[in-house]
Amino acid sequence: MNSNILAAWGTSSGGPGDWRDQSACRAYDAEQFFPVGNSGSAARQTEQAIAVCLSCPVRVQCLKYALDNRIVDGVWGGMAEGERLSLKRRTDRIRRDAERAAPKPPPVEALPATARVLAEDTRYVIGVLRDAGKSWREIGHRLNTSDSTCREVHAGTRPTVARATEETARKLSQSLVNAE
Numbered sequence: 494m495n496s497n498i499l500a501a502w503g504t505s506s507g508g509p510g511d512w513r514d515q516s517a518c519r520a521y522d523a524e525q526f527f528p529v530g531n532s533g534s535a536a537r538q539t540e541q542a543i544a545v546c547l548s549c550p551v552r553v554q555c556l557k558y559a560l561d562n563r564i565v566d567g568v569w570g571g572m573a574e575g576e577r578l579s580l581k582r583r584t585d586r587i588r589r590d591a592e593r594a595a596p597k598p599p600p601v602e603a604l605p606a607t608a609r610v611l612a613e614d615t616r617y618v619i620g621v622l623r624d625a626g627k628s629w630r631e632i633g634h635r636l637n638t639s640d641s642t643c644r645e646v647h648a649g650t651r652p653t654v655a656r657a658t659e660e661t662a663r664k665l666s667q668s669l670v671n672a673e
């Protein structure tokens with residue numbers, strides 16, 4: 494029988510600071526958290542496992558881990574298999590709805606002339622900074638935007654980092670000067 498749930502995860506602790514080292518279930522048999530079935534004694538076992546999770550300081554991390562890794566079996570983060578599945582479906586649906594509702598940026602060609610120039614300049618500047626070995630994070634900081642926005646502009650899936658303002662243009666120029 495496994496001595497604790499780390500064994501059930503098939504992995505050991507990731508070292509100092511690993512959230513798993515704080516898990517409330519470490520002192521329990523892993524089998525307690527992997528009931529077979531969902532009625533009778535298995536249902537009681539699930540309830541007992543969830544009760545342990547409710548006092549666990551790393552419940553959120555545990556649930557996220559299970560969702561991110563699409564783990565089907567067992568109790569994780571205070572949720573049984575069916576509950577996690579239904580949570581995942583709900584969050585997927587909300588994310589899809591949000592993506593559909595999000596306004597799509599216009600293609601560069603559709604921008605007014607000044608904005609089009611700025612968009613091309615922005616892409617050029619980001620390319621220069623990348624060639625200079627700057628990280629996405631640093632580029633985003635310089636352009637006063639997020640690193641993901643810089644990636645999208647660089648890839649051509651987003652027209653520009655910001656509205657066409659003189660302030661933006663000034664930052665772009667400075668970025669070029671400081672790229673060396």
Ligand code: SF4
Nearest residue numbers: 516518546549555570
């Ligand atoms: S939330 Fe539950 S399964 Fe996850 S680490 Fe804590 S006690 Fe263990």
